[in-house]
Amino acid sequence: MTNQPVATPIATDQLPEVITRFLAANVARDADAAIQLCRPDAVVTDDDHTFRGHDNIRDWVANAASEFTYTTELTSAGRLDDTHYDAIHHLEGNFPGGVADLHFRFALRDGLIETLTIEP
Numbered sequence: 001m002t003n004q005p006v007a008t009p010i011a012t013d014q015l016p017e018v019i020t021r022f023l024a025a026n027v028a029r030d031a032d033a034a035i036q037l038c039r040p041d042a043v044v045t046d047d048d049h050t051f052r053g054h055d056n057i058r059d060w061v062a063n064a065a066s067e068f069t070y071t072t073e074l075t076s077a078g079r080l081d082d083t084h085y086d087a088i089h090h091l092e093g094n095f096p097g098g099v100a101d102l103h104f105r106f107a108l109r110d111g112l113i114e115t116l117t118i119e120p
Helices: 017-027 031-035 053-063
Strands: 008-010 038-046 049-052 070-081 084-093 099-109 112-119
Touching: 017 031, 017 084, 017 099, 017 112, 031 053, 038 053, 049 053
Parallel strands: 038 112
Antiparallel strands: 008 070, 038 049, 070 084, 084 099, 099 112
16 A cells, blocks of 8 residues: 555545546446546556556456456545545455455546556
């Protein structure tokens, strides 16, 4: 886990539209919709794996945690500045541990997602 500055809490409906649309596409495993919201050189880090560029991110969205069944709920959000946001999801399912709260830490550039780091 990285040492992240503390974000100022915001209502989840105050997240930028690009983030809420990406989160919805990710939950739906709609990889084509998700990558349209990412810069061509975007980087996603999830579970100690890094995915760079549209092709790798498309594969990640389509296949990440596909071996598990789980529910996910956006429970809170935070804002560091105009380009850095934290969306916290609560997951419950048949994955190891069964329950997790994950931070989806976004950095935006030019209205698109530049980086996303997912961590506890």
